[in-house]
Amino acid sequence: MTTPTRQPPIINAPWPVAIFAVVLVAAHLVRILLPDAWQNVAFFYGALFPERFWSSAEAPSLSGLPAYSGVLEAFLPLIASAFLHGDWMHVILNAAFLVALAKPLLELFRRVWPGREPGASGLLLALFLFAQLTSSLVYLAANYPGGGAAVGASGGISGLLAAVLLLREGPDRWLLSRRFLGTSALFVVANALFAVIGPSLLGAGIAWQAHVGGYIGGALFMRGVLWQMQAGPA
Template sequence: MIPIRDTAPCHSTPYVTWSLMVVCILIFVVMQFMPYELSYKLIYLYGMVPNRYANPQWGLAYGMPFDGYLSFLTSLFLHGNWMHIIFNMWFMWIFADNVEDRMGRWRFLAFYMTCGLLATLMQWYSAPTLTIPVVGASGAIAGVLAAYYFLYPFERVVVYFFPVVLHVPAVTFLGLWVIFQLYYITTSTFVEGVTADSAWWAHIGGFIAGAILYRFFLRKDEVV
């Protein structure tokens, strides 16, 4: 199911949502015009490479000195390919504006970054010896989806489900999204020969963080 839009009204201009999207898109586009060697190096330096923190000597040997965990933050603004950024920004466009509306701009920014950092931490904890970079805004966006799930459970999400367009409750669409994440985690963990091709633990970690924390970031007049 591909979401097209939602029906929840937004009463303010989502400047933070738009700004985060612009930053991610600009960084991605600029990196497409860089020499491959340079973009490859930047992905490894500013993406979160788990083994860099589990084994600092390994990181030093491969030109990645300890950075004070900076990449847990910078990795949120990097994306691996066009499909990666398109899907992330599309989900951001549909769901984040309403969450920003309920939290206010600065609280939403703090919530987004907190969920992203906790999601990256969960991904690191799940595979601390991984030697490839983990990048993408997915974990932070998963936190946004969790907030939307609880704030707008019965708003409709318009989805394209080949060959028809359906209007489904947000609680159904996002509930299915969580089930798919758990399915991919289970198969990549317990089924021999299946490898993870995405940061599924970051998705779940971000969603859990968002589900727990969202109410602490709501504006005082919005607390539920």
């Protein structure tokens, strides 16, 4: 008598990673189901508008969009833009990359600091959010005094990619190791090229500066995590 084998799940990912990917997809679904007026509100407050960030009441933007009214309204899209996507292909690709990259990172955090849940998942979320924040800041700096609105979780996911690549180098290697620098240079060049050919392939612009900013943020954050790994659990 043979014992029936259990088929592995389609998405073999830790539940916090799977939930995060579902949140991205669900946020897009909720937005497109809203009435048009509410969709516009979500985009107005959640998307990252460089011209709104850099303009003021004394120096309005050229397009006529109002400046952010305060610190909170200006800070919100730095993070909230990760949960807005242009279309289904955009959000599904980001969710797929999120699962692929976040899974090995969370598994590492759980091995190094066993019993730290929800701490390990919180650390992974902090990595993503820090990368998304640096992604937004670099995009704003590269688009002064104005540029197209940016949406999507690609900045945070670029940070996860940097963390995975840095993890490959080992905890005793620095950011300036030859292999990591070479891989990083290829990432920057590929994003710059994709920014040129992306609109004709995808029908939308590519915020490549945001990807680079997120990559830098993820590398810096992960370098700190690796230092903590060397020091041992607290």
